[in-house]
Amino acid sequence: MTNAQTWDETLDDLGRRRALAQAMGGPERVAKHRGKGKLDARARIERLLDPGTFQEFGTLVGGEVPADAIVTGSGLINGSPVMVGAEDFTTLAGTIAPGSNSKRYRLAELAVRNKVPLVMLLEGAGFRPTGAHYGRTPTDLLAQAQCSGRIPMVTGVLGPSAGHGALIAPVSDFAIMSRQGAIFTAGPPVVKMSTGEDVTKEDLGGPNVALPSGVVHNVGETDEEVLDEIRRYLSYFPSSAWSYPPVYLPDDSTGARATPELLNIVSRDNRSTYDMRAVLDVVFDDTDWFEVQPEFGTAIVCALAHLGGHPVAVVANQPKVLAGSIDSDAADKAAHFIQVADSFHLPIIFLADNPGMLPGSESEAEGVLRSGARMFVAQTAATTLKLHVTLRKAYGFGSMVMSLIGFDSQTATFAYPGATMGAMSAAALSNASHAQDDLAAELQEMELQASYHSAEHMGFDELIRPEETRNALLVSLQRGIYARQAVPEPVYRTAIIP
Known part of the structure; x- marks a missing residue:
């Protein structure tokens, strides 16, 4: 038996665990999600980043819960590094547990440490009702607050986003949502229990609410349009406050001209x-x-x-x-x-x-x-x-x-x-x-x-x-x-x- 063969069982086990994470909520849930005209979390990251540049971390967090319901990593946008996180709604409704909370914290920590933009793609139901006490687990919002004014922060709201997870949008420099997005402090069931009000997620925090309120800045018709607009927005900005904005090489459109119009x-x-x-x-x-x-x-x-x-x-x-x-x-x-x-x-x-x-x-x-x-x-x-x-x-x-x-x-x-x-x-x-x-x-x-x-x-x-x-x-x-x-x-x- 060669040295390489002694690795086979261990690497097969790693491959099985990775495959579980990459399958997200499983074929049926992913198909149902895509059937609504949405991209899944991993497809959103692929659309956002330059092709073939995504490097994931925290893949095995959550154990049997694939990636603990959030895909995190780094990649390139227009050739420049970014950190990106995408909530996976097909896995336990994209909810947050101690493990995924740590992934979020690490994501923001690396963004400000490496002086690169942070992009969050939201579609999740807030904290997961596990009954576990979070204690002094570092909350991601602490790290995100440290990013403010130091690195560009952009949020895409691509489905219902509630509670703790939704807070990243108003903390960001720029937030954009799709027509299927909705953002609120608590979803319709909690609102019904707390106040007796019957309200849909669209009436609670859809584009017709989130845009006039100023919670979200812009809207795109589809997931694809939102992700393309995020790429376009970031093209105007430097990677961090420690650098100057990128300058385009002069051409016929950038020179002097009169404006008699x-x-x-x-x-x-x-x-x-x-x-x-x-x-x-x-x-x-x-x-x-x-x-x-x-x-x-x-x-x-x-x-x-x-x-x-x-x-x-x-x-x-x-x-x-x-x-x-x-x-x-x-x-x-x-x-x-x-x-x-x-x-x-x-x-x-x-x-x-x-x-x-x-x-x-x-x-x-x-x-x-x-x-x-x-x-x-x-x-x-x-x-x-x-x-x-x-x-x-x-x-x-x-x-x-x-x-x-x-x-x-x-x-x-x-x-x-x-x-x-x-x-x-x-x-x-x-x-x-x-x-x-x-x-x-x-x-x-x-x-x-x-x-x-x-x-x-x-x-x-x-x-x-x-x-x-x-x-x-x-x-x-x-x-x-x-x-x-x-x-x-x-x-x-x-x-x-x-």
């Missing part, structure tokens, strides 16, 4: 509306930019784009919604987006066109001042490059949250001629002060001259024509990038976010 998109009349998304299409390298939370806080557009091949974060008022007035949801969305961008050194470009924060009793009841303060602190505390353009107007606190404050560490500030600013618009001031017609006309004229008065006192670096928008931003960004003459590190935050 903006003359037809942005009306000089402040009372006319337009779609800010059309401005982004013209200004940035291509129209394939990535919008974050398009169905929440729609008065502000938050997007990831490229300018000169550099990934940038865009915060732009949306004149089509509330005339660009900033409400509580829009400010909360922007505050979180700004912090994520700042954490990973993405330059932030502010495109301002708003009449201020949204006034009114309903807006005040929703805490618009607190949300506005949150956005203001996030933007003024940001340490990354900041660039600003006022397209037509920016009034009161609505200008300050959009980084329109003199010498607020901006790399560049621009405005179009005729842009209006101040405490409030001339029309609002006329009404508030009960001005006569001649005074109202004088206020209107002062408003129209405001951009020149501001330029005379360095309120902006320069007044620019709309056709010059892309090039002004591009040159300023290319100059600002030279500030990166030291090794990047995680952002140290001292401000307490309101």
Whole structure:
């Protein structure tokens, strides 16, 4: 008998155990799962990662419970390493036991230790009712909290996700769900027992609930679309806060060019509306930019784009919604987006066109001042490059949250001629002060001259024509990038976010 033959029995046993884990809940349960138009946990990982790059760990955790209901390991996305975990709903409904909890902890621990992104794919029923006491078993959320601001964290919700497992989504930088996804503190049976309310999982935490509430950022129609969008989102980010975002090699789309199209998109009349998304299409390298939370806080557009091949974060008022007035949801969305961008050194470009924060009793009841303060602190505390353009107007606190404050560490500030600013618009001031017609006309004229008065006192670096928008931003960004003459590190935050 050769030395190799003495291994046969041992390796056969290992192969049997691995096969058990890889079979997940068994052929019938996997087929039933796939019959609902979903991918199983292992197929989701295969779709997410570059082909053939997955390396699993913790395969034998759980013993006879395959992989203890969560598949964990590492792989590559667009050639860069990531850590990934996928709950296996075909095995005990993807529930969490002490072993799988340790796998989750190890997954996040390795992600921050190795300085690579963490992706979690959720479809599970929370803690497993085993009767076992968890004691001082390290909870995965402790490690995930340590990841925040240090590595990109992304969550995909691809089915019902409840309880402890669901908490990773709001902890993440970015969460996206499929149309079959649902996320909630507790599922319908627990809700029925606790409150007597009869509710479906869709009505409890499906896309029609999770998107308007802001718990989840984006939605994809299918598992495949969600996984492709996660790959696309991560392409804008560095592997960690210890590195800078990837830069695309220059080509015809990344160079200088005039933007005369903006003359037809942005009306000089402040009372006319337009779609800010059309401005982004013209200004940035291509129209394939990535919008974050398009169905929440729609008065502000938050997007990831490229300018000169550099990934940038865009915060732009949306004149089509509330005339660009900033409400509580829009400010909360922007505050979180700004912090994520700042954490990973993405330059932030502010495109301002708003009449201020949204006034009114309903807006005040929703805490618009607190949300506005949150956005203001996030933007003024940001340490990354900041660039600003006022397209037509920016009034009161609505200008300050959009980084329109003199010498607020901006790399560049621009405005179009005729842009209006101040405490409030001339029309609002006329009404508030009960001005006569001649005074109202004088206020209107002062408003129209405001951009020149501001330029005379360095309120902006320069007044620019709309056709010059892309090039002004591009040159300023290319100059600002030279500030990166030291090794990047995680952002140290001292401000307490309101």
